[in-house]
Amino acid sequence: MTRATQKKIVQFAGFLSLRLATVLVLAILVLFLYDIVKKGGGVISWEFLSTAPRKGMTQGGIFPAIVGTFFVTIITAVLAIPLGMCAAIYLNEYARQNVLTRLIRLSIRNLSGVPSIVYGLFGVILFVNALKFGTSILSAGLTLGLMTLPWTITASEEALKAIPNSYREGALALGATKWQMIRTNVLPYAVPGMLTGTVLGLARAAGETAPIMFTGAAFFLPYLPKSLSDQFMALPYHLYIMSTQHHAILQVRPIAYGTALVLIALVLGLNMTAVIFRYRLRRKYR
Amino acid sequence: MSSEDLKIKLQAQNLDFYYGANRALKNVTIDCYVNKVTALIGPSGCGKSTFIRTFNRMNDLIPGTRVEGRILLDDKDINDPDVDVVELRRRVGMVFQKPNPFPKSIFDNIAYGLRINGMRDKRKLEEVAERSLRGAALWDEVKDRLDENAFALSGGQQQRLCIARSLAVEPEVILFDEPCSAIDPIATAKVEDLIEKLKTRYTVVIVTHNMQQAARVSDYTAFMMLGELVEFDVTEKIFTNPSNKLTEDYITGRFG
Numbered sequence: 001m002t003r004a005t006q007k008k009i010v011q012f013a014g015f016l017s018l019r020l021a022t023v024l025v026l027a028i029l030v031l032f033l034y035d036i037v038k039k040g041g042g043v044i045s046w047e048f049l050s051t052a053p054r055k056g057m058t059q060g061g062i063f064p065a066i067v068g069t070f071f072v073t074i075i076t077a078v079l080a081i082p083l084g085m086c087a088a089i090y091l092n093e094y095a096r097q098n099v100l101t102r103l104i105r106l107s108i109r110n111l112s113g114v115p116s117i118v119y120g121l122f123g124v125i126l127f128v129n130a131l132k133f134g135t136s137i138l139s140a141g142l143t144l145g146l147m148t149l150p151w152t153i154t155a156s157e158e159a160l161k162a163i164p165n166s167y168r169e170g171a172l173a174l175g176a177t178k179w180q181m182i183r184t185n186v187l188p189y190a191v192p193g194m195l196t197g198t199v200l201g202l203a204r205a206a207g208e209t210a211p212i213m214f215t216g217a218a219f220f221l222p223y224l225p226k227s228l229s230d231q232f233m234a235l236p237y238h239l240y241i242m243s244t245q246h247h248a249i250l251q252v253r254p255i256a257y258g259t260a261l262v263l264i265a266l267v268l269g270l271n272m273t274a275v276i277f278r279y280r281l282r283r284k285y286r
Numbered sequence: 287m288s289s290e291d292l293k294i295k296l297q298a299q300n301l302d303f304y305y306g307a308n309r310a311l312k313n314v315t316i317d318c319y320v321n322k323v324t325a326l327i328g329p330s331g332c333g334k335s336t337f338i339r340t341f342n343r344m345n346d347l348i349p350g351t352r353v354e355g356r357i358l359l360d361d362k363d364i365n366d367p368d369v370d371v372v373e374l375r376r377r378v379g380m381v382f383q384k385p386n387p388f389p390k391s392i393f394d395n396i397a398y399g400l401r402i403n404g405m406r407d408k409r410k411l412e413e414v415a416e417r418s419l420r421g422a423a424l425w426d427e428v429k430d431r432l433d434e435n436a437f438a439l440s441g442g443q444q445q446r447l448c449i450a451r452s453l454a455v456e457p458e459v460i461l462f463d464e465p466c467s468a469i470d471p472i473a474t475a476k477v478e479d480l481i482e483k484l485k486t487r488y489t490v491v492i493v494t495h496n497m498q499q500a501a502r503v504s505d506y507t508a509f510m511m512l513g514e515l516v517e518f519d520v521t522e523k524i525f526t527n528p529s530n531k532l533t534e535d536y537i538t539g540r541f542g
Contacts, residue, residue, distance in 0.1 A: 097349060166386035170448070173342060174399035174455055175376030184402065185388055 036264065040257030048258055057220055057242070058251050062259050067224050068137070068217070068232035069266070073206045075141025075228075076148055080205075081198050083145075084152025088194070091153070092160040093182050105157075112150035117210040119147040124214045138228040140216030144205040151204070155197020159190045192281035199274035203267045209236040219245075235263040293320040295489040296341060296378075296459055301355035303336055303345070303513075310336045313355070314515045316508050318459075323481060323490040325504035325521065327497060329541065333513040334493045335383075338461050341491065342378040343371050359459070376403070379452035380461040384468045385444035387436035387451075392428050395436045395447055399455035414454050422450035423480050442473020449480060460484060462492040466499065478503050497537055501525050509533045 047061055054060035095101045123143030133139040163186050171181040209217075217237040225232040242256035243249075296318040303311035310333045318324045326334040339345045340357055343364060356363050364374055376399070387395055396415040397405075405411060415432065419425040424446040428439070436447055445465060452460060462481065466474040481503045484490055494500050500507050501521060508518040509532075517524060517533045528534045535541060 164386075166382060166384065167388060169344065169347070169382065170386045170388060170451075171398070171402075172347070173344065173375055173380040173382075174402065174452065175372050176399075176402045177372050180402045184398070189389060 033264070036257060036260050039254065040259075040261035043254045043258035044261060049262070052222070053220065053255075056248070057246065057255070058248055062233075062235065062238060062255070062262065064221060064224055065233040065235045065238040065259065066262065066266075069206055069235045069263075071225060072137055072141045072144065072212065072216075072232060072234060073202055075138060076144040076205050077198075077202055079142055079145030080148040080152045080201065081195075084149050084198065085156050085194055087149075088153045088156030088160060089182065089187075092157050093178070093186070108150045108153050112154060114147075115210075116147060116208050119143055120211040120214050122146070123211060128215055134229060135214070135231055136216045136229045137225050137232045138216070140212040140232070140234075143211045143215045144208060147208070147211055148198075148201040148205045151201035152194075152198045155201065156190075156194040159193030159197065160186065162193060163190050192278050195281075196274045196278040199270055199277070203270035203274075206270065207236050207263060207267050209234075209240050213237055213240070235259055235266065239263060292322070294318070295320045295360065296491070297356075297358040298337070298340070299356040299358065301337075301340065301353070301357065303333070303340060303354075304352040305348070306350045310513050311340075312513045314510070314513075316515065316518050318489055318491055319506070320489050321485055321487075322505040323485050323492060323503055324506045324508065325500035326491065326493045326508050326510060327495070327500045327536075328510035328516075329536070330495065331512075332510045334510050335463055337510070338463055338491055338493045339380075341459070341461055342375050342380050344375075344380065346371065376455050377457055378459045378461060379455065379457035380463065381445070381448050381452060381465050383464040385441055385448050387439070387444045387447050389435065389437060391433045392436050392439070392447060393432040395451050396454050399451060403455070418450040418454040419447075421453045421484075422446045423476060423483075424450055440473070442469045442476060445469055445473065445477060446480065449477070449484075453484075457488065459489040459491065462490065462494075464493050464495060467495065474499075497525075509536060511536075 049061060049066065050063050051061040052064050053062065091101060091105065120143060123139060123146070127133045127139035127142050128135055133142070167185045167189070168181055171185040172178070176184070205211075212234055216231055217234045218231040219241060221231060221233055239256055239259045242252050242259060246252045294317045298314050298316050301311055301314040302309060314333075314337060316324070326337060328334050336345065340353060341359075341364075345351050345353070353365055357365060359374070359378065362369070388398060390398070393411075393415055396418050397411045400411060400414060416425060416429075419428060424443060427443060428434075428447075431438075436444065439447060445468075449460075449465075466477055469477070478499065481490060481492065485505075492500075492504065504521045506518070507521040507524040509516045509524060509528075509530075511532060517528060517530045519529070524533060525537055528537065
């Protein structure tokens, strides 16, 4: 065998294994989605989406859970988006880059890896007990917000880092103050990236069970949350109940799959929004 | 050095500059005159870019740097605590090595410096935009597409846009930090013509690694090496009859 053929064979084998790995990952994903759509697609109907559970949650829909997840995600966003963006702007643009900021950054990275159940317990201690918000949609939303913050900060900081320094120098050289420079020549170009990362973090929060199960999510509620201090139903928690905690577990299995499908569609929708948003804004500022 | 009616605009006196413990400029002293072009030349790493960036305190942005000695703009030390660095940078404009238009329209690029200083009058902005673009010899090429994104311009046009942008805030001094190193020879010739014209209204300082360029555009030349000023004199003298052996070796191409 000549040296040249040998090189070609090695290259072929290399590409083949890379391609196989990609196909395998996709196949698992497709299989997974197929299973859920097949088993949950049947129960999806207008009634399923728009009515409350009935007869000990063996019949009816998941409307309160959809509403609850929607509102709790809004509270999460209200906490995590402004706070995360501001922290990122401070860390990247203002803070002196020294051991302390490196330590802060490292802690933030580590916080994003803390298991969500730990955030749940922390939420109980801080929001439910210490701040006396009780088990409520407010406590749950704030807990999810805390969990999302490290993601928001990290994504926002990456977006700021991607802005070339020449934009900053150029603005300062024309007599801009630091804040003018940031507001007019950095943020407009960084915000799309910041929001994308943030929405991905929110999508993750919307699908979490552990942080909300002790802080405000309810097993079953005959009414919708009317104030911040009410408890609420949520899709991921509902799914958890339906698939592991219900007394008639086989009977409610289709409802569980239907809930899973709605939850996945919701998260996918949020992620798509982020992608479309980023695409639009990028074109605008190109 | 002859002194026919020369007005000093900008001076460095016994200037030392440190990046942490590393001394990048050593006891540099030069004068830059009104309506003259002063060129800074020298081999890579000699400190010429560091030096020019001390004139508008651009090095403030780099943590761990320190200036010793004095830089006088109209006899006032720009590193004095009572100096407003924002106002200083408006008076001392800078054109960078790589063209750095902002991702905005051509018009908004020019208007940027005025808008951050509170100018809102659309008519006045248009007036200044035209004057600045004419001043940067770019008006005829872009007058019909001021709303287009500045990134659509060629590299040479982008650099002239950046020059126009700094002219718009009416600076007194313009610093050029290797303005032609990222653009082609034809665009370079245009920028050089422009510098020639600009000196009738401004004090110009230019860093260049291209000795022919220094010889063509400048009236005074400072030759620097390893952070030290080797020789500073009228450009013609530096290039025809340098007093220092190192200068002679450098301009005749024996090193660098």
